[in-house]
Amino acid sequence: MRFRLIGCEVLERELRMESAQTPHPVDLEILPKALHDLGGKRMRARIQERIDAVEPERYSAILLGYARCGNGLAGIEARRIPVVIPRSHDCIAMLLGSRPAYDAIVEENAGTYFRSPGWVEHCPNTMQLSGAPADVTNELDWLMEKYGQEPGRYLYEELYRYQRTYSRLVYIDTGAAPDGRFEREARREAEKNDWRFEKHPGNRLWFRKLITGNWDEDFLILQPGERSVGSHDSSIFRTEEIPV
Amino acid sequence: MVDRKRLYDAVLNGDQKDAVAVTEEALAEGIEPMELINGCMIPAMDEVGRLYEAEEYFVPELLLAARAMKGSMALLRPLLAAQGAEPVGRVAIGTVKGDLHDIGKNLVASMLEGGGFEVFDLGADVAPERFIEAIREKGAKIVCLSALLTVTMPSMRVTIEALKSAGVRENVKVFVGGAPVTRQFAEEIGADGYGENANVAVALARQAAGLSVPV
Numbered sequence: 340m341r342f343r344l345i346g347c348e349v350l351e352r353e354l355r356m357e358s359a360q361t362p363h364p365v366d367l368e369i370l371p372k373a374l375h376d377l378g379g380k381r382m383r384a385r386i387q388e389r390i391d392a393v394e395p396e397r398y399s400a401i402l403l404g405y406a407r408c409g410n411g412l413a414g415i416e417a418r419r420i421p422v423v424i425p426r427s428h429d430c431i432a433m434l435l436g437s438r439p440a441y442d443a444i445v446e447e448n449a450g451t452y453f454r455s456p457g458w459v460e461h462c463p464n465t466m467q468l469s470g471a472p473a474d475v476t477n478e479l480d481w482l483m484e485k486y487g488q489e490p491g492r493y494l495y496e497e498l499y500r501y502q503r504t505y506s507r508l509v510y511i512d513t514g515a516a517p518d519g520r521f522e523r524e525a526r527r528e529a530e531k532n533d534w535r536f537e538k539h540p541g542n543r544l545w546f547r548k549l550i551t552g553n554w555d556e557d558f559l560i561l562q563p564g565e566r567s568v569g570s571h572d573s574s575i576f577r578t579e580e581i582p583v
Numbered sequence: 584m585v586d587r588k589r590l591y592d593a594v595l596n597g598d599q600k601d602a603v604a605v606t607e608e609a610l611a612e613g614i615e616p617m618e619l620i621n622g623c624m625i626p627a628m629d630e631v632g633r634l635y636e637a638e639e640y641f642v643p644e645l646l647l648a649a650r651a652m653k654g655s656m657a658l659l660r661p662l663l664a665a666q667g668a669e670p671v672g673r674v675a676i677g678t679v680k681g682d683l684h685d686i687g688k689n690l691v692a693s694m695l696e697g698g699g700f701e702v703f704d705l706g707a708d709v710a711p712e713r714f715i716e717a718i719r720e721k722g723a724k725i726v727c728l729s730a731l732l733t734v735t736m737p738s739m740r741v742t743i744e745a746l747k748s749a750g751v752r753e754n755v756k757v758f759v760g761g762a763p764v765t766r767q768f769a770e771e772i773g774a775d776g777y778g779e780n781a782n783v784a785v786a787l788a789r790q791a792a793g794l795s796v797p798v
Contacts, residue, residue, distance in 0.1 A: 429733075
């Protein structure tokens with residue numbers, strides 16, 4: 340048994356930690372977080388492209404280190420070998436270990452901004468709406484340069500107004516950081532935005548179950564000829580036959 | 584004589600200062616507010632929408648164009664009100680309960696306002712009761728619901744159900760939008776329309792208000 344794991348770089352550290360401890364070999368392919376910002380349709384196309392590039396005879400299944408991700412994983416098709424997808428709306432619940440763990444935090448305060456080692460490492464700027472290239476460190480300067488001083492300021496204010504709707508930053512400690520650097524960065528971010536900082540323990544169980552092949556009710560298993568469809572109940576995904 | 588193309592260009596290029604300046608000049612020359620709206624601003628916003636769909640414009644350009652239009656509308660609105668002109672429609676808009684994402688919603692609100700609608704922006708994390716209130720007390724005939732998370736999309740269904748229970752569902756058109764929302768979902772929950780982007784949202788509202796919709 341050999342698995343092909345295709346996952347998002349935001350989860351790379353957790354996926355690698357669990358891949359190292361599984362009895363079966365797992366070949367890992369990491370895709371950029373930028374897919375998340377392309378919108379559902381284009382994200383799905385890019386992931387499907389990577390699924391279709393896998394040599395089916397070499398693997399027992401393709402595992403996806405993703406969640407539903409704003410419908411980026413809705414419409415994924417299994418062609419010749421099964422494709423396994425976590426039944427989670429987003430990776431935050433996966434990093435926390437369960438949906439109830441996520442629900443409890445959000446019910447307590449919907450204005451919660453989440454960070455994890457990978458979310459700090461790969462997303463210094465969470466909003467890509469300005470269209471600034473990834474290497475731009477000062478978005479305000481970039482916007483003023485491109486659109487002029489006053490319009491640039493206005494755009495920055497509009498694009499970042501969302502920050503005022505949050506009041507707390509929860510850093511999920513999944514045990515996948517090399518040291519305290521990501522936590523320190525998250526603390527700085529909370530302080531800068533005047534959010535309360537809280538550290539919550541993460542849990543890599545969801546990743547472990549995915550990678551060891553322990554696919555319980557937290558996973559959608561697409562058999563060849565099936566595709567994923569987003570559902571609007573607690574199952575998150577259902578399957579349907581791919582029309583011929 | 585003022586060059587009306589300048590107002591069109593100012594909106595298209597998101598130049599609020601110029602939009603306001605040309606509007607002032609045009610009004611001083613006695614040009615009717617409705618003429619400016621229908622003849623310059625709405626065509627400009629249509630072009631903005633087209634450029635956005637062609638991926639030549641991005642969110643910043645939309646925001647600037649909507650702001651330019653709003654700047655101009657701020658001068659025209661009092662005149663329209665003085666003439667006894669009603670707004671083209673009244674819209675209650677908000678991000679649904681549990682969801683705090685509001686950039687898309689703000690953009691649609693700005694563009695609707697620019698298009699002559701009276702907009703009641705209820706903000707983010709909006710409970711169904713507040714939409715009902717806006718319908719009953721403010722006379723909103725169009726309700727726009729936004730969600731950015733698949734986990735909060737069910738709140739849209741809950742909101743529509745609440746409108747039914749309150750007996751106001753039949754009085755309004757309900758449109759939904761937001762990155763993960765689909766046409767199929769909109770149909771499933773009994774919405775009257777799905778706005779794939781801000782541009783479509785405005786077109787839906789215009790259609791609901793009985794205005795012409797550009798092809």
